Amino acid sequence: MATAPSDKQGKQKTAIGDVDLDNDNECTRLTLSPNLKVTGDENRRVTTMEVGTTTESVNLSISDKQAMQQTSIQRDTWKHKVEFILAAIGYAIGFSTIGRFPMTVYMNGGSAFFIPYFVLLLFGGLPLVYMEFALGQYHRSSGLTVWKHICPLIKGVGYATVLINFMTAMFYNTIISWAVYYLVASFNGLRTELPWRSCNHTWNTRCCIDADVNQYFRKSAIVTEKLLDSTNMLATPFLNGRYCSRLVYSTEEYFYRRLQEVDKADEFNNLGSIKWELVLSLLVIFIFVYFALWKGIKSLGKVVWITTIPPYAILICLLIRGVTLSGSSIGIQHYLQPNMELLKSFSIWNAAANQVFFSLGSGFGAFLALSSYNKFHNNCCRDAFLTSSINFVTSILSGFVIFSMLGHMAVISHKSVKQVIQDSGLEIVFIVYPHIIALMGWSTLWSILFFAMVITFGIGTTLIMFESIITSLCDEFTASTTSHQTGTTLPRAHSFPICQ
Numbered sequence: 325m326a327t328a329p330s331d332k333q334g335k336q337k338t339a340i341g342d343v344d345l346d347n348d349n350e351c352t353r354l355t356l357s358p359n360l361k362v363t364g365d366e367n368r369r370v371t372t373m374e375v376g377t378t379t380e381s382v383n384l385s386i387s388d389k390q391a392m393q394q395t396s397i398q399r400d401t402w403k404h405k406v407e408f409i410l411a412a413i414g415y416a417i418g419f420s421t422i423g424r425f426p427m428t429v430y431m432n433g434g435s436a437f438f439i440p441y442f443v444l445l446l447f448g449g450l451p452l453v454y455m456e457f458a459l460g461q462y463h464r465s466s467g468l469t470v471w472k473h474i475c476p477l478i479k480g481v482g483y484a485t486v487l488i489n490f491m492t493a494m495f496y497n498t499i500i501s502w503a504v505y506y507l508v509a510s511f512n513g514l515r516t517e518l519p520w521r522s523c524n525h526t527w528n529t530r531c532c533i534d535a536d537v538n539q540y541f542r543k544s545a546i547v548t549e550k551l552l553d554s555t556n557m558l559a560t561p562f563l564n565g566r567y568c569s570r571l572v573y574s575t576e577e578y579f580y581r582r583l584q585e586v587d588k589a590d591e592f593n594n595l596g597s598i599k600w601e602l603v604l605s606l607l608v609i610f611i612f613v614y615f616a617l618w619k620g621i622k623s624l625g626k627v628v629w630i631t632t633i634p635p636y637a638i639l640i641c642l643l644i645r646g647v648t649l650s651g652s653s654i655g656i657q658h659y660l661q662p663n664m665e666l667l668k669s670f671s672i673w674n675a676a677a678n679q680v681f682f683s684l685g686s687g688f689g690a691f692l693a694l695s696s697y698n699k700f701h702n703n704c705c706r707d708a709f710l711t712s713s714i715n716f717v718t719s720i721l722s723g724f725v726i727f728s729m730l731g732h733m734a735v736i737s738h739k740s741v742k743q744v745i746q747d748s749g750l751e752i753v754f755i756v757y758p759h760i761i762a763l764m765g766w767s768t769l770w771s772i773l774f775f776a777m778v779i780t781f782g783i784g785t786t787l788i789m790f791e792s793i794i795t796s797l798c799d800e801f802t803a804s805t806t807s808h809q810t811g812t813t814l815p816r817a818h819s820f821p822i823c824q
Contacts (some may be wrong), residue, residue, distance in 0.1 A: 399464055400621055402697050407625035409710060414632040414784030415690050416715045419499060420683045422639075422781065423752040426723035430659060430745065432675045433666035438720075440667065440676035445684075445716060448677065452686040454708035460695035461704050467689025468796035485689035486796050492688070493789040500782040501605035502754060505583060507775040508605075513768030520578035521762040527581040533571050535762040575759040583754070613783065617791055621697050624791060631784035636718075638777040643721060645770065646728030655731020658741040659723050684715060685785075693792040726752065729760040736763060753778060 402408045429437045463470050468482035509519050519525065523532035580586050588596040616627040646652055666672045681687065695704060727741075734741045745756075761770045 400697055401699055402621060403625055405702070407621075407628060408694060408698060409707060410628040410632040411624065411694050411788060412691065412707065412711045413714050414628050414781075415694070415788035416684050416711060417632075417635075417718055417781055418496070418683075418685070418785040419750070419753065419778075419782065420679070421715070421719050422722045422726075422778070423750060425679060425683065425719040426659065426726045427745075427752060428675055428679050429723055430727070432672045433663040434658070435660040436662040436664050436667055437672060437676065440673045441680060442716070444673070444676050444680045445712060449680040449684045449686060450708060450712045452681075453684060453691060453712055454705055456686060456689075456691035457695040457698075457704035457708050460692035461698045461700065461702055464696050464700070465692075466696055466792060466795040466799045467692040469799045470692055482689070482796065485687070486793055489688055489690065489789045489792050493786045493793075496782055496786040496789070497606060497609055499750065500609050500779055500786065501602050502583060503775050503778040503782065504605040504608060505601060506754065506758070507772065507779060510768060510771040510775060513771065518758070518762050518767055518771060519582070520575045520758050521767070523574045523577070525578075525582070528574065528577050529572065529581075531570065531572050532574050532577050535574050535759050573755070573759060575755050575762065578758075579751075579754045609783070609786075613787055613790060616787055617794060620794075621791075624787065627787065628784065631780045631787065635777040635780040635784075638773050639718070639721060639725065642770070642774065642777075643725045643728070645764075646725050646732075649728060649732035649764070651731040651733075651735030652728035653731065654734060655727040655729065655741055656724060658731070659727035683719065684712065688789070688792070689796070690788045690792040693795040694788065696795065726757070730756070733760050733763065 429435075459470050459474075460466070463473050465473070466482075467485045468479075471482040472479045512519055521536065522534045583602075585596055585599065616623055647656075685691075695702075695707075698704065730741055730744055734744045737744060757774060758771065761767050761774060764770055
């Protein structure tokens with residue numbers, strides 16, 4: 325309401341109209357002048373009313389003056405509500421979902437792991453996501469500025485989140501560049517075969533075995549230096565004294581010796597030369613991310629349709645293909661087989677907490693930046709529930725995909741599922757999946773689809789990380805958020821040489 329400039333009781337004339345006052349000099353009715361001009365928009369509260377050349381400021385009676393100040397800031401908003409949801413989901417779904425979660429479930433009691441995971445998601449992960457959505461939407465600013473509003477003394481927390489996002493984004497870009505390398509190599513299968521399927525390459529060693537030969541041999545073997553000649557009963561040299569204490573899959577050698585070239589780095593001070601194929605892959609990623617964030621959420625809102633929906637379609641295709649393979653039921657049984665005794669152990673609850681917080685990505689400030697572009701009265705509670713639920717369902721589906729394929733691998737190699745599970749984390753993505761796909765029909769097609777999914781999921785995450793950094797810098801050091809081009813250039817330019 326408006327407060328009249330006079331302290332007398334009754335009707336008073338003002339520049340904006342007639343005001344009725346009560347005994348406490350409070351406005352009870354305001355009759356606006358027909359020539360009144362009101363400035364503002366749908367996301368701003370009126371702060372100035374103007375009649376002709378006379379301008380008179382009025383006091384607005386609202387529950388929170390800070391809310392008025394924040395909503396008066398000129399800030400872009402998402403063109404469509406679904407763009408914000410897709411951006412949040414794309415950020416939450418990353419490598420930890422498709423690679424880490426299935427192995428965490430398997431090593432921590434199977435389906436029994438879902439109990440502590442769901443409990444911690446409900447009482448830990450979901451409230452944190454909701455809190456970030458609410459804070460960003462209320463203050464309409466990113467993580468760097470929000471902490472200044474909450475308590476200026478702990479503003480350094482905002483700077484810490486920006487730094488963490490920067491370092492994590494560099495790590496993600498490196499992993500994505502590996503996936504780009506694998507994707508390009510997958511097209512080689514259109515001419516001959518997938519390069520990690522066999523050992524007929526310069527980077528392979530004498531201990532290498534083809535991906536489709538392991539059904540006859542065990543992964544590890546001890547070969548004697550000499551063989552006994554049954555005719556002369558003499559021990560003759562075998563392989564000139566050179567032997568293999570461990571047989572290595574061709575997929576494993578491709579990852580370590582072709583992609584990373586670890587055999588050329590003998591110590592920390594000698595990490596080997598720059599691999600220009602990976603530099604080019606990084607450059608492609610940086611260019612894509614740069615233009616995706618060129619216009620802020622206007623361009624980002626269009627890109628998230630590509631980085632979120634297509635990989636889900638590919639994941640469902642991989643799931644359908646996986647469950648139709650022979651032996652898939654054996655792998656799924658190992659994935660879901662519960663061990664309720666582990667619920668008494670602290671380790672399973674610790675693993676569940678790590679997976680919940682790492683998978684959702686809460687605490688990094690990315691959700692703060694995304695929600696700051698929402699309208700003030702947006703239902704952020706519903707958004708938090710939807711984001712957390714989809715992340716949970718996607719994690720479970722990714723487990724069905726990998727373990728259905730592991731069951732198939734166990735059947736054709738005449739081993740148990742436990743024997744074929746030798747890797748975890750990133751090795752699942754770059755060793756186990758390529759190995760299984762190499763044994764499938766139409767292996768080139770499935771390899772292209774799989775690594776396209778990995779790339780889009782990864783870019784969906786790193787996009788939001790850099791958007792969080794850029795939004796924080798623009799909120800803190802520029803007068804408006806329209807200078808996104810400059811804000812996009814600085815973090816990308818500094819991170820490229822570090823990623824190399």
